[in-house]
Amino acid sequence: MTKQTLNAPSPALYRAIWRWHFIAGLVVLPFVLILAVTGGIYLFKDEINDAAYSRLRFVEPAATAPLLSSQITAEALDAHPGTLKAYTPAAASDRSAEVDILGADGLKTTLYVDPYTGEVLGSLWDAGAPGSPAMYVVRKLHSLEYVGWIGNRLIEMAAGWMVLLVATGIYLWWPRGRKVGTVSIKASRGRPWWRDLHAVTGLYTGGFIVFLAMTGLPWSSVWGGKFYEYSYALGIGxxxxxxxxxxxxxxxxxxxxxxxxxxxxxxxxxxxxxxxxxxxxxxxxxxxxxxxxxxxxxxxxxxxxxxxxxxxxxxxxxxxxxxxxxxxxxxxxxxxxxxxxxxGMLGRWAEWGISVHMGQEWGLLNQIVLLLACAAMVMLCCSAAVMWWKRRPSGALGVPPVPTDWRIPRTLLLMAVAAGIFFPLVGLSMLVLAAIEIVLHLSGRRLRTA
Structure with a gap:
C-alpha cells in the first residue's frame, strides 16, 4: 500500500481546502468588509477630526503665556456647569485645551478652550479616544459593538479566519508543478481575470492582512482576554x-x-x-x-x-x-x-503592534501602507464575490463539490485542531461548518440510496 493510498490524495486534499476556503470566505466576507472600510477611515481619525472641527481644535498662537489650568477649567465650568472629570492642556502652541465636564443630565461633554484668552470655542459630546462623535461611530462599527457582545465575537471570529484564509489561499496558489501560482494578472477578461486579481492581491498583501488581524485580536473578548490573562500570569505582559x-x-x-x-x-x-x-x-x-x-x-x-x-x-x-x-x-x-x-516583553510587543495597527508608529507612511492593505481586503472581498457569482449554477449556491475521498492527512487534522485551539471562536465555527457538512453529506447519501 502506497503512502498516497494511506493519506488523502493530493487532488482530494486540494478540493477539500478549496471548499473550506470558499465557504469560510463567503461567511466572513461582510465582516472583513466592515473591518477594512472602518479601519481605513480610522487610520486618519486625527486628520479627519482636525479638518472637521478645526475651529474647536486650533487657536491663534499668542506671545503671552497660557492661562493657568485652574483658570481654563473655571471658564469651561462657567459656560457649562457640572463636575470636572478631566483636563487636557494644549498639546502645542496652536492647539486648544480640552475640559471634560459631567453635566447634571449625566452626559459628559468636552469643551474646547483658547488657552490664552479663556474663550470657550465650543463643545462636543465626549467621545473619548476617538476624539469626536463621528470617529466614535466608526470605532464602534469597527468592533460591531452596536450589536452587543455577539458583535465583538463575530469580529474576533472573522479576524481568526482572515489568518487561515491567507494560509489556505497561499496553499491554493502554490504551483506544485502546474501552471498556476501567477505573480501577475495574465488573463484579460472574464472570471480568469478576477481569479488572477484575487490571487495576486492576496499574494502581495497577505502578510499585512495577517499582521492587522493578529494585532487587532488583543481587543477581542475571548482571544484578547486569554492573551491578557496568560501574559500577566507569566510576568511578560x-x-x-x-x-x-x-x-x-x-x-x-x-x-x-x-x-x-x-x-x-x-x-x-x-x-x-x-x-x-x-x-x-x-x-x-x-x-x-x-x-x-x-x-x-x-x-x-x-x-x-x-x-x-x-x-x-x-x-x-x-x-x-x-x-x-x-x-x-x-x-x-x-x-x-x-x-x-x-x-513586560510581551506587553511592549503588544503595544508596538497596536500602535502600528492604528497607523501612528511611522506617521503618514504607516497610514498609507495600512490604507493600501485595507483597500486590498476590499478588493479580495469584491473579487471573491464576483468569482462566486460568475461560477455559480443558476438557482444554486455554487459551493465546490465535496471530495469523493473524505480522508484527510493527520498533519492537516492536527493543524486544524491547533488553529481551533489558538483561535477558539474559529474552532467553534469549524465545528459548526463540519456538522453542516456531515449532515448534508448524509442527507445526500440517503437521497441517492432512496
Whole structure:
C-alpha cells in the first residue's frame, strides 16, 4: 500500500481546502468588509477630526503665556456647569485645551478652550479616544459593538479566519508543478481575470492582512482576554509589583482614562491615603506631572471619589513616551509611574503592534501602507464575490463539490485542531461548518440510496 493510498490524495486534499476556503470566505466576507472600510477611515481619525472641527481644535498662537489650568477649567465650568472629570492642556502652541465636564443630565461633554484668552470655542459630546462623535461611530462599527457582545465575537471570529484564509489561499496558489501560482494578472477578461486579481492581491498583501488581524485580536473578548490573562500570569505582559504594597480599588484604569497602554487597561486603580485631607490643586498636579517629564498631549483625570487618585496619562504617536502616572489626591505622592520600558516583553510587543495597527508608529507612511492593505481586503472581498457569482449554477449556491475521498492527512487534522485551539471562536465555527457538512453529506447519501 502506497503512502498516497494511506493519506488523502493530493487532488482530494486540494478540493477539500478549496471548499473550506470558499465557504469560510463567503461567511466572513461582510465582516472583513466592515473591518477594512472602518479601519481605513480610522487610520486618519486625527486628520479627519482636525479638518472637521478645526475651529474647536486650533487657536491663534499668542506671545503671552497660557492661562493657568485652574483658570481654563473655571471658564469651561462657567459656560457649562457640572463636575470636572478631566483636563487636557494644549498639546502645542496652536492647539486648544480640552475640559471634560459631567453635566447634571449625566452626559459628559468636552469643551474646547483658547488657552490664552479663556474663550470657550465650543463643545462636543465626549467621545473619548476617538476624539469626536463621528470617529466614535466608526470605532464602534469597527468592533460591531452596536450589536452587543455577539458583535465583538463575530469580529474576533472573522479576524481568526482572515489568518487561515491567507494560509489556505497561499496553499491554493502554490504551483506544485502546474501552471498556476501567477505573480501577475495574465488573463484579460472574464472570471480568469478576477481569479488572477484575487490571487495576486492576496499574494502581495497577505502578510499585512495577517499582521492587522493578529494585532487587532488583543481587543477581542475571548482571544484578547486569554492573551491578557496568560501574559500577566507569566510576568511578560504587565510586570507585577506596582500595586503590591498599595490598596487598590475595583475600578480599572480603562474607566479612569480615555487611552492607556492596552496591557494596563484592566489593572485596578490605586487608592489615595487619608480621605479627610485637602485635595491638591489642579495647577499643582499639572506642575508635578510636567516636572516628572510627561510629554505634551497628556490628560489629567480627576479623582473618582474621596479615595480616588489623580491620573495623568499620555498615548503619543511615539509609544516610547507613553506613560501613566497616579498621584495621591491629598499628598500628591506618586503612587504609580510607568512607561513602555516598565512593561513586560510581551506587553511592549503588544503595544508596538497596536500602535502600528492604528497607523501612528511611522506617521503618514504607516497610514498609507495600512490604507493600501485595507483597500486590498476590499478588493479580495469584491473579487471573491464576483468569482462566486460568475461560477455559480443558476438557482444554486455554487459551493465546490465535496471530495469523493473524505480522508484527510493527520498533519492537516492536527493543524486544524491547533488553529481551533489558538483561535477558539474559529474552532467553534469549524465545528459548526463540519456538522453542516456531515449532515448534508448524509442527507445526500440517503437521497441517492432512496
Amino acid at each position: 504587565m510586570t507585577d509589583g506596582y500595586w503590591s504594597k498599595l490598596p487598590v480599588s475595583t475600578q480599572p484604569v480603562s474607566d479612569a482614562v480615555d487611552r492607556a497602554p492596552w496591557i494596563m487597561e484592566n489593572q485596578p486603580m490605586p487608592l489615595s491615603g487619608a480621605a479627610d485631607g485637602v485635595p491638591q490643586k489642579l495647577d499643582t498636579v499639572v506642575a508635578k506631572v510636567e516636572d516628572l517629564g510627561i510629554v505634551p498631549g497628556y490628560a489629567i483625570s480627576m479623582p473618582n471619589g474621596p479615595e480616588g487618585v489623580f491620573t495623568a496619562s499620555v498615548y503619543p504617536d511615539d509609544i516610547t513616551y507613553e506613560r501613566v502616572i497616579h498621584l495621591d489626591q491629598y499628598s500628591g505622592e506618586v503612587l504609580f509611574d510607568a512607561d513602555l520600558a516598565d512593561l
